Amino acid sequence: MSHTVRLFYPLIDEDDARSIAVALDEAWLGLGKHVYEFEQLWEKRFSLEPGHAAATNSATAALHLALLLSDLEPGSEVLVPALTFISSVSTIRQAGHIPVFVDVDEDTLTLSISDLANKVTPKTKAIVAVHYGGEPCDMPSIMKLSQEKNLVVIEDCAHTQGSVYKGVPLGCWGHFGCFSFEEKKGMTTGDGGMIVAKDPSHIARAKHIRWLGIDKDTWQRSSTQTHHGWYYEIHELGYKYNMNNLAARLGISQLSKLDRINSIKRRHITTYLKRLSGIPGLKPLLPYSLISDPSSSYWLFGIRVAERDALMNSLNDNNISYGMHFTPINEQPLFKESISTTPVTSRISEQLITLPLSPGHSDEEINYVCDVISDFFK
Numbered sequence: 102m103s104h105t106v107r108l109f110y111p112l113i114d115e116d117d118a119r120s121i122a123v124a125l126d127e128a129w130l131g132l133g134k135h136v137y138e139f140e141q142l143w144e145k146r147f148s149l150e151p152g153h154a155a156a157t158n159s160a161t162a163a164l165h166l167a168l169l170l171s172d173l174e175p176g177s178e179v180l181v182p183a184l185t186f187i188s189s190v191s192t193i194r195q196a197g198h199i200p201v202f203v204d205v206d207e208d209t210l211t212l213s214i215s216d217l218a219n220k221v222t223p224k225t226k227a228i229v230a231v232h233y234g235g236e237p238c239d240m241p242s243i244m245k246l247s248q249e250k251n252l253v254v255i256e257d258c259a260h261t262q263g264s265v266y267k268g269v270p271l272g273c274w275g276h277f278g279c280f281s282f283e284e285k286k287g288m289t290t291g292d293g294g295m296i297v298a299k300d301p302s303h304i305a306r307a308k309h310i311r312w313l314g315i316d317k318d319t320w321q322r323s324s325t326q327t328h329h330g331w332y333y334e335i336h337e338l339g340y341k342y343n344m345n346n347l348a349a350r351l352g353i354s355q356l357s358k359l360d361r362i363n364s365i366k367r368r369h370i371t372t373y374l375k376r377l378s379g380i381p382g383l384k385p386l387l388p389y390s391l392i393s394d395p396s397s398s399y400w401l402f403g404i405r406v407a408e409r410d411a412l413m414n415s416l417n418d419n420n421i422s423y424g425m426h427f428t429p430i431n432e433q434p435l436f437k438e439s440i441s442t443t444p445v446t447s448r449i450s451e452q453l454i455t456l457p458l459s460p461g462h463s464d465e466e467i468n469y470v471c472d473v474i475s476d477f478f479k
């Protein structure tokens with residue numbers, strides 16, 4: 102390979118540039134009608150009624166909104182897997198609550214249902230369920246626990262965009278679903294996110310909180326320019342969490358090719374599984390249980406290997422980028438005072454390595470990565 106194989110590579114076409122140009126031509130770049138249009142298209146894609154989705158400037162913002170909208174008592178305990186990105190955890194603290202780290206299932210690397218049940222206390226009020234790499238959490242068991250213990254369920258869908266699991270889209274099982282359109286995460290808006298909720302009153306409130314708590318945004322004010330159109334009220338503390346028109350125009354064009362994006366990634370994962378599965382000493386990171394489902398959306402392809410550091414060196418020498426998603430988040434200095442035991446997460450994180458997987462990768466690049474790994478194990 103004459104170039105470095107990137108770890109992530111979004112699929113950007115000319116129609117994306119044309120779509121963004123619409124907002125540039127209109128010279129309305131902030132929160133505006135295209136944000137609403139993108140929300141409506143997202144609702145349609147997930148078969149949701151109008152008023153169930155609000156676009157944000159990141160999944161981190163969407164997660165923070167979901168926790169604020171849950172109205173938990175300050176200092177509540179929120180269960181979260183140890184194998185995740187900082188956003189799943191920092192937002193719990195920012196909302197005034199206590200993250201309690203749960204171990205992952207050895208196989209799926211999503212929340213371990215037995216450890217989840219073990220870590221529920223009278224102070225537990227919510228669960229953040231991360232569909233790690235795109236592998237679905239055991240949602241029927243999580244929803245059952247949520248009903249028994251009266252817990253809010255927030256699905257962190259940063260790794261999946263459109264998978265349907267047991268007949269229900271991921272993001273639509275719990276009370277809230279939070280998606281990411283960050284450039285590495287699948288279909289993209291550069292930076293961006295979406296919160297979906299079962300209860301439309303949550304979304305109405307989310308649209309105020311994302312716009313600094315103001316009850317009418319500038320687009321609504323200018324499009325209802327009657328007497329006193331300038332008037333608005335602020336009833337609660339808000340944040341600057343809105344999506345803007347430029348990002349929404351990119352989101353609209355990217356959403357129209359979401360099926361293509363997901364299917365290219367499935368094709369690459371299938372190549373990896375076919376070419377690497379038989380190698381002794383190497384195991385695929387996930388079961389990829391939804392891989393034959395034409396709706397499914399995965400974010401990561403990874404492997405579990407004992408000789409990880411040596412393999413990383415070999416990938417480096419061959420100009421292949423790789424990743425480590427993630428070091429256990431509860432081992433970060435910020436959380437060192439949190440008492441938790443997550444032995445599976447600690448063990449797996451010493452073996453895992455993530456490989457190039459994006460809709461922008463060519464078949465040739467994926468096969469090159471397989472060649473280098475096969476040679477390493479020879």
Ligand SMILES: *Cc1c(COP(=O)(O)O)cnc(C)c1O
Nearest residue numbers: 159160161186188259281282283
């Ligand atoms: C990337 C990521 C996020 C944050 O997404 P942003 O859109 O970048 O804020 C949240 N949760 C998980 C699990 C992630 O991997």
